[in-house]
Amino acid sequence: MTPIVAFRGVGKQFPGVVALEGVSFELMPGECHAICGENGAGKSTLMKLLSGVLTDYEGEILVRGEPVRFRGTRDAEAAGIAIIHQELNLVEQLSAAANIFLGRERRTAVGLLDDAAMEREAATLLAELECPVDPRTPAGSLRVGDQQLLEIAKAVSLASDVLIMDEPTSALTDAEVARLDRVIVRLRGRGVTILYISHKMDEVFRLADRITVLRDGRVVTTVDRSRTTPREITGWMVGRDIASHDFHGSRTPGATVLELRGLTLPWPGHPRGYRLKNVSLELRAGEVLGVAGLMGAGRTELLETIFGAAEPTWSGEILLHGQAVRFAHPAEACAAGIAMVTEDRKRLGLFPDLDVAANVSLCSLNEAVRSGLLSRSREEALVAGPLRETGVKTPGPHAAITGLSGGNQQKCIIGRWLLVKPQILLLDDPTRGIDVGAKAELYTLIDRLCRDGLAVILTSSELPELLTLADRIIVLAEGRLTAEFPRAAATEQKIMEAATGATTHAPA
């Protein structure tokens, strides 16, 4: 059988970096082929080559046995290759139907837009994908999972033979992941070849027929799923065995530093009426409090309210060291010893135009001031500590932050907050989009900080992470606190039940 796509010695260089080198492997028609690798291993670059986003590379790509050289995504689409990017490409103001047919709008006999036809077709497509949304809904108001299905609907309507999915589950709830799994099975039933990029082993082993592992821009191996184990794959990905994490037993929580009593955050204009309802919790020095919950359960809002970053319309009480506080601005929370690492690193954390040192020193710049002016040497000395402590791999303190991998960027942001010497650290899904190796390092770091007396609230979209790191886990469901477990009593099953139990799921 001719492979539907074949890579032959493909290489790609960016200024100063070899992103891919001598990559060769084949995709067979109708298979689900997973690409695994740490961030920075070259997965995304490879996919950009195949989908025509990047046009300049060495080696060759064959589609159905024919060498091709795409000059843009349109060429790739014409060849039947579609990509669902990690960051979705939708026009938020346009309707779901308009997005599906963007650039290929159906027209009536007189050349006007035929909205009715597009909406009808879109409804059919979306129904097949178990996506019960009205095609007239603006894409921007859909949930992330539905937006992704919208992109898949677009690819399906293009009659694509090869569908590339770049970490499709990174923003999905478990129910949405299950739905996506079913969609993938159905697409494969039609003979669509799926190229599935992920570093989540459970997904890869659930879905893939074959697995190709990339490391540092090279192919380590391609294996059948049945002949390998997740442990072996992660080993190939990082090039080393990962020590398993179990930090518990010797961590002893101290005094209560933060207490929430009946915290309620209204949500004007939303049918539910609140983002958080009557949430009470306690946080002690030297412990990690895990916050579980599905997308939209109020995890981020909880942290933002504590940090003074939410609308100041909340009611209830926040007690810091026993004193009632109400922060109107994150600056006040910082001054009181609270730090927050935001969920969406690119949008809410990074300063792409500033260098590494400036990104790290930002919150504690006053310490780098000598007689009124910033001192370059003081700033370098200031950031050297956190850069070392968090283990950031950077060419130097004045390198561009955008040149670092996601994990290293995240470490820089954590370093930024460590510099302010907080007593409470709020971590909002800190390992999202970070590779396995960097994750392990972050776990060790969080554990060490805790042992030094820091109080941590950690949210995560991955339950194993909470089970690994947290001393206690609280569960939010639709803004309410539905359960609290000490770690020893918590299981994924129990947490999921509490996270979904309150849900009376109404289709949108």
Added chain:
Amino acid sequence: MNSPGNAGGGWRMPRHELAILAATVAVFVVTGWLDPNHTYFANWAESRDIILRNTALLGIIALGASVVIIAGGIDLSAGSMVAFSATTCALVLTLCAAPDDRRLVTVGPAGIAAAVGAALLSGLLVGTLHTWLITAIRLPPFIATLATLVGLRSFARAMCLFVTKERWGSESQQINVNTPFFAWLKEHNVWIMTGTFLVLAVVTWLILSRTVLGRHLYALGGNEQAARLSGIRTENVKWFAYCFGSLTAALAGIFLMADSSVAQPGTLARGYELNAIAAAVVGGCSLQGGVGTVPGTVLGALFLRLVIDAVSKLIKASADVYEGMIVGIIVALAVTFTQVGRRGQSGHSLFSGARGLAAIPTIAIFTALLATMAAGNVAALQGRTGLFGIGVGGATLLTLAVVRRLESRHAS
């Protein structure tokens, strides 16, 4: 490395600044050589004064515009702010002068200080107003400063009519300023303005690259949400930026009033805001915010004024007619080159498809018309302007057609 906005405070002369510097020197040398009178070499002092004075005036406003742009905003009101400040200054002088003194020669030092102080204060007031509109009312900066662009000039005119009527009993659209101090300023305008500009540039440079506030300005412009979540009081940083923007315009207003010996709010400094923004952009500021440097803006202003002056030397036309065209072309070219530098050769073609086909004659027609008009000012081409224009237009057409052909061959 990839942006001149890396505010480390050290001496890393970025590529962009070097490129403008090289271009400035090149324009200078080529013009001096091509100009039949070789004015730049033979009679440097005269050109120097014109260029320095105009650069200083533009540069002072451009420094303010840069700070606002780096902070992620935009200030469209600078031209009106110049007029407003000049009017404020002149009106305070009117009030301090003897009641029947319509030339304002009787104002004492206290009156002058009050007038200058009031003009600068008017800048702070307008900056504060902008900040309030933007942070409290949540108007986009473009809208807030568009409103003051239109509103302030009209406000200044109304103020002018009101005060002159109250003071002199008859309304006047303009106020002549013959106060000895301002006459002295005018006499030494080149060195005083250039000196002020350079001092202001050094101060701005220190603020931007060596202070916490400056770093916060870059952070705000680069990622406002992240800046807020990092505990930066973004509203206060904006307050500084807009006040600085208005204050530099107010300062320019005082100089411009002294220079023209008259405050005429209806026409003074019309369109200056766009030239200032253009200088900042040519100097490497990104309208997306977070990127830009003081040396870049200073060189950007110098380059713009030098090219405007050079064109007037070469085709013997009055500079202000061609000014807009030159600024437009330079801005387009400067940003093009910056982007090409960033994007690298990514196979982006200039003239592909029907759009490209339509662009070729469009550019050729504009070039032909421009060449015809330019030829009208060159003695050697008298009587043959049309022929010259058609020749240049035809050559452009051919060249671009060849480029298109090469591109399509390269692509396939």
